[in-house]
Amino acid sequence: METGxxxxxxxxPVCREIFRDPVLLLCSHSFCLACLEQYWVHTSSQMCPVCRxxxxxxxxxxxxxxxxxxxxxxxxxxKQVSEDAREFFCSLHGEKLELFCLEDRRxxxxxxxxxxxxxxxxxxxVEETAETLKEDLxxxxxxxxxxxxxxxxxxxxxxxxxxxxxxxAEKTEAHIKEEFEQLRHFLRDEExxxxxxxxxxxxQKMKMLDDQIIKINSDLxxxxxxxxxxxxxxxxxxxxxxxxxxxxxxxxxxxxxRPCLQKLSEGVIDVAKHLGNLKFRVWQKMTDVTQYTPVILxxxxxxxxxxxxxxxxxxxxxxxxxxxxxYPETCDGYTSVLGSEGFSYGTHCWDVDVGDNTSxxxxxxxxxxxxxxxxSPNSGLWRVAYHNGKYGQxxxxxxLTPLTVKQxxxxxxxxxxxxxxxxxxxxxxxxxxxxxxxxxxxERVFPYFCNVCPSQALRILPVEAICHRNRSVTxxxx
Numbered sequence: 001m002e003t004g005x006x007x008x009x010x011x012x013p014v015c016r017e018i019f020r021d022p023v024l025l026l027c028s029h030s031f032c033l034a035c036l037e038q039y040w041v042h043t044s045s046q047m048c049p050v051c052r053x054x055x056x057x058x059x060x061x062x063x064x065x066x067x068x069x070x071x072x073x074x075x076x077x078x079k080q081v082s083e084d085a086r087e088f089f090c091s092l093h094g095e096k097l098e099l100f101c102l103e104d105r106r107x108x109x110x111x112x113x114x115x116x117x118x119x120x121x122x123x124x125x126v127e128e129t130a131e132t133l134k135e136d137l138x139x140x141x142x143x144x145x146x147x148x149x150x151x152x153x154x155x156x157x158x159x160x161x162x163x164x165x166x167x168x169a170e171k172t173e174a175h176i177k178e179e180f181e182q183l184r185h186f187l188r189d190e191e192x193x194x195x196x197x198x199x200x201x202x203x204q205k206m207k208m209l210d211d212q213i214i215k216i217n218s219d220l221x222x223x224x225x226x227x228x229x230x231x232x233x234x235x236x237x238x239x240x241x242x243x244x245x246x247x248x249x250x251x252x253x254x255x256x257x258r259p260c261l262q263k264l265s266e267g268v269i270d271v272a273k274h275l276g277n278l279k280f281r282v283w284q285k286m287t288d289v290t291q292y293t294p295v296i297l298x299x300x301x302x303x304x305x306x307x308x309x310x311x312x313x314x315x316x317x318x319x320x321x322x323x324x325x326x327y328p329e330t331c332d333g334y335t336s337v338l339g340s341e342g343f344s345y346g347t348h349c350w351d352v353d354v355g356d357n358t359s360x361x362x363x364x365x366x367x368x369x370x371x372x373x374x375x376s377p378n379s380g381l382w383r384v385a386y387h388n389g390k391y392g393q394x395x396x397x398x399x400l401t402p403l404t405v406k407q408x409x410x411x412x413x414x415x416x417x418x419x420x421x422x423x424x425x426x427x428x429x430x431x432x433x434x435x436x437x438x439x440x441x442x443e444r445v446f447p448y449f450c451n452v453c454p455s456q457a458l459r460i461l462p463v464e465a466i467c468h469r470n471r472s473v474t475x476x477x478x
Contacts, residue, residue: 010070013050014039018077019070027053030066100129175310186289190282198274205267212267291462294350295447298340301370305335306451312340315449316457334361339447342367348416350447351428351461354386355410360458361385361450362412364423367443369396382437383448384412384425393435403435411461414447 010018014035021033029050031039039049047054088097095109103121124132233241297312307316315337354360366380381396386409392400411428418441425434451458 007073010066010073018074019066020074022066022070024066025053027051098126099123100126102129178310183286186286187282190285194274194278198269201269205269208267293460293462294348295339295460296341297337297449297460299337302337303335306337308337309457313460313462314457315451317451317454334450335452336361336448336450338365338370338449342444342446343416343418344441344444345418347418347420349413351411351413351463352449353411353459353461355456355459357386357451357453357456357458358389359387359452361387361448362414362425362458363448364414364416364445365448366441366445370446380443380445381448382423382439383450384435385450387452391434393437395437395439405434406430406432409434416445418445 007018012019012022012032012035013029014031017032019030019032022030023033023036024030025036025048027048027050029048031049036049040046045054089095090097090109090112093109093112097107097109099108099112100106101108101121101123107126108123233244236244293311293313297308297315299308299312302308302315305317305319307318308314309316317335352362354362361383362385363381363383365382369380372379379396381394384391384393384403385400386392391403391405391409393403394400405427407427407430409427409429412434413426413428415424415426416422417424421438421440423437423439425436426432427434449458
């Protein structure tokens with residue numbers, strides 16, 4: 001009999017039933033009187049069955065409080081058993097409930113059918129109905145268990161994805177900080193250089209002024225002496241003055257004209273040179289030290305065997321990794337990665353360095369082909385590939401049509417004319433046309449890159465950015 005936490009303390013240690021006529025030993029342990037006497041007879045001693053303490057007593061004292069408590073519990077249990085038994089009999093007729101009415105979904109007795117309460121209803125025996133309904137519940141239980149298993153699996157996947165998102169965020173934050181630190185380093189160097197240029201100009205202009213002031217001071221001293229001499233001569237008698245007078249310019253070295261001093265405007269800081277369009281000129285210089293790549297790889301579409309560089313421009317084939325957990329839901333099963341931005345209009349161009357890569361494919365894939373993973377012909381994957389020393393081209397499917405290439409391709413240019421319905425491939429180093437796909441594009445397409453070579457990465461090449469005076473930027477491909 002199952003017992004609750006409360007009744008557990010009312011069980012006799014010998015029979016494990018609720019105490020009946022409990023007695024208390026001096027060691028404070030209680031037992032049913034009959035259980036204790038039987039134990040003493042069996043062991044031929046008067047020891048406590050729990051602690052083995054030896055007592056010499058014919059009649060152990062009754063534990064009144066425990067006896068009363070156990071009697072209350074026993075009465076309640078008997079009452080509950082009686083009530084549970086009444087539930088199996090009809091409340092109207094007192095007969096045993098042997099049938100189950102399928103219409104009313106309740107237990108009935110045989111008299112209920114005679115009294116016309118359920119005579120037109122479908123009634124089945126309890127055992128038969130219970131087994132049928134249990135089978136139905138078993139089916140439902142199996143479905144619930146499968147749903148539980150599925151939800152548990154989905155919970156695990158989402159917990160793993162949550163960890164991946166956290167890892168992604170941490171790595172991305174670290175890379176952002178690194179990129180901005182490089183920009184701050186450039187700006188600090190540029191600031192120091194421009195402040196240094198300003199200080200150098202200041203020192204040059206101050207030195208020039210100091211030299212001029214020294215010369216002026218020397219001239220002032222000389223002139224002051226001449227002035228003093230003339231004033232002294234003018235105080236002498238007229239006869240003596242005239243005897244010594246030889247003219248102002250000869251005797252007193254008086255200049256015939258005023259000195260020509262340098263214009264002060266030539267000795268000031270060229271503020272306009274230092275401040276004019278300062279931010280624009282710094283930004284213009286920044287484009288010379290930074291790179292722009294027309295296509296950025298999307299790590300969330302990368303096959304787990306592909307590893308991307310921090311700049312998201314290089315893709316390397318390697319061991320199975322955890323770079324992306326969204327891959328199985330979004331990609332095509334090949335060791336491929338897609339561009340982060342799709343195109344639905346206009347002309348676009350990018351260059352890829354394949355180098356000595358021995359197995360690669362480059363092209364475009366449609367949005368529907370990504371979603372459906374359809375690889376049938378004309379389903380939306382256009383690519384040029386190189387494998388086992390041979391070049392080929394294909395529009396979806398597993399097989400490629402051979403291409404004749406006279407010289408090995410090391411750099412390849414992909415040019416998409418979405419509006420014109422053309423996807424063209426060129427070999428950059430030889431400046432030769434490789435192949436052109438013609439297709440009427442009706443949906444967004446994404447750059448496609450496949451790499452199965454463990455020794456050589458595919459690298460999207462940066463383009464040169466030229467800043468114009470109207471602050472526009474033009475990108476030039478080599």
